[in-house]
Amino acid sequence: MKHLFLDLVRISNLTENLLYIAGKSLQRRALRNGMIVAMTYGSALLGLKLTSGNPLTTEQLLRLLAASLASYPVGTLLTMLSSFLTREHVDTAGAAQLDLMGDLKRTRMRAHLGAAWSEVFRYEALLVGNVHQAINERDQLMATRKALTDAIHGLPAGLRQALAIENADDVQRVVERLLTGLPRHNRMEQSREAFEITGLYALNAPLPQRVQELECGFDISPIEKWYRHGLFTAEDELLRDFETDLLIRGIRRMLRPGPLIAVIRFLGPGYTPSFWYAWTMRKAVILLGKTIASLNKELDLRRRTPFFGAQHLLWPCERTDRDVIDEFGDKEGGRLLRLLAKRRRKLMRKIFSADRVSAYRLLYRAFSKELLRIATLRVQFDAEYRLGLLRRNPRDDVSNLEKLLGYSVISPRALNKRLGSSAEEGEFRADLARLPSDDLDTEAIRALRIAYFVDRKGIRYQLARQDKDAALARFHEVVTAKKKYTAKLVRLRLYHLMARLQVELYRDLVTELGCYTESTPSSSR
Structure with missing residues (x-):
């Protein structure tokens, strides 16, 4: 209970979040009380009596509704005030490429595909193939890779220069592009290596999902959808896609929920976001917007437009650091990089905990x-x-x-x-x-x-x-x-x-x- 209370304090320790939580609580309470009143009136229409023995009149209903819904306007006012106070920070984070942080997930594509093979699709491959086919497929892929590598080494120097091929890493980059540029065949792959190659094609090819599935022999559209959601955004909750997936809904129907659960699901809102996720990410976006604005104030805005964005804080890399040095020079650029590292650390620890x-x-x-x-x-x-x-x-x-x-x-x-x-x-x-x-x-x-x-x-x-x-x-x-x-x-x-x-x-x-x-x-x- 102590940990729960402290975690609640952590996600609501912003004035803007406290106002929003209080407003939403008042709105929910008003709606809940209003529903109770409506159910009571419905019972009265069915012939039920109040404890006094008198039927519920229209005048009594209106009084009860007015009393129960009185907190709703107050709640609405508090949420509007919170939105007014945070809109600039949320807009700043959104305009600073926060929604493009989904690209960071794509840097782990091969690892994700490897895990998908080991834990999901490997079992499907065993249904249609065997170990010998997997070995043959892997050997064939290795032979193809070697043949492409040899062919690229044999290209004229001018053509290699035009393709930006300067070393062995560049050769492997081109080989990878060639292998993942076209589907291998329209059936389930038998080896992890071949599955990863075809999976990379599937995740990069702009095709209708059904066409992609027919060309590749398997469906990884949930991963593709997940990659479209930016990190630290309200949309990056997997449960949203999970609850609305047609196949998942088919599983739920197959499990035959009880009558009460079925009625609740029918009358309920369907997908509802996690309280903890929603408020943690809301706090993250607000603090990120504030940090971005503060960083850009460190620059001379009379000479430069705002330079720093969400990815400078959330996606550090060597190429970005070089860009800062090239833009501001060694001395000023070095100072800004140290400032970025300090703000980055402070941001994470303020969102979560030190x-x-x-x-x-x-x-x-x-x-x-x-x-x-x-x-x-x-x-x-x-x-x-x-x-x-x-x-x-x-x-x-x-x-x-x-x-x-x-x-x-x-x-x-x-x-x-x-x-x-x-x-x-x-x-x-x-x-x-x-x-x-x-x-x-x-x-x-x-x-x-x-x-x-x-x-x-x-x-x-x-x-x-x-x-x-x-x-x-x-x-x-x-x-x-x-x-x-x-x-x-x-x-x-x-x-x-x-x-x-x-x-x-x-x-x-x-x-x-x-x-x-x-x-x-x-x-x-």
Whole structure:
């Protein structure tokens, strides 16, 4: 509770944020009270009485509504005042290329594709190929790469100069461009190396998504959408895309939520942003706008237009530093680079905390809603993941996340309650043996396992009752729809991977910019 209170103070310690939070709270309270009054009046229309025994009159309704909604105008005034105070800072950050910080994610494209292969698409490749095909594909790709390298070395000197090829690194750059410029073939790749090459083509080619999927043999559109959102912006919340994804919504329908949950989802707003994410990023944008404005005031504005932008603070690199030196000279440029480093460190520590552990805890709170929502759905739907049949399993993921953040996020006892056991897989195999399953492929068995554990249309209940005819009908229905199960499963696994990559990216960035190290003082706060 102490940590929760301190984290709340951290994200609301700006006057502008306090005004906005207070205003939104008053608005929500007014709407909630108004809904209660409306429900009471609706009950009265159905013939219910008040405790006094008298029916609710129109005059009483109007008085109650006026009293319940009185705080709404006050809340609106506070939010308008907050927006007025912060608009200049938010606009400054937006105009300074903050929305283009999604390009920083693209610098990790190959690593992201490698993780996508290892944790998602490797299993799909095994459905249509084997180890020998993977080895042959890898050898063929290496031979192609060597042939291209030799061909480039044999180009005339003038042509190499025109292509800016001066050393071995430049040669490899051109080879990479040639390999990723065209799709290899329209089927699932069999090796990690080939998947990365085709994935780079997919992420860079301006094509309709369906055409891209047909050309490449797989769909990584969620990663492409994620790259379009700038870091430290309100839009960079993965849960927004996750909740509106058609395949994910299909999974939720398959899990058959209870009547009350279904009604709430129907009447509710659908996607709602995480409180912690929204306020952490709002604070980040406001402070970033203030810092950018302050930095540009350090310059002689009579001679120069504003020079510094969001990426000078959030995306330091050698080329940017050289640009500052070239623009302002060695002495002044060196001073400005030292000032940038100081402001960068101060910005991160003011957004999160000067204490490393507290900063990581607040970062986890910002992404905890999407992590838990996606992981929970995967445990419910992905039977192989839940039972520990894959390289990664829920226990490993929790352990890795705790190592990443530096503190415990869930107790082993609570985790064990949510997961299945090897005995459940034995039950599935025993029930499957009762049905004609000799000619089933791996994909069909995987679909049946999913249907069994989510009890799709009562298939598990029918098997338990030995209702063989009904179970057989469900059996054929699932096998026929195995491709649909695969599409849903791949999309869910990809989102789960992206949620982890999102936290890793922010954690690495905050650690670098805030100059946090293992020796950074950590208190019990």
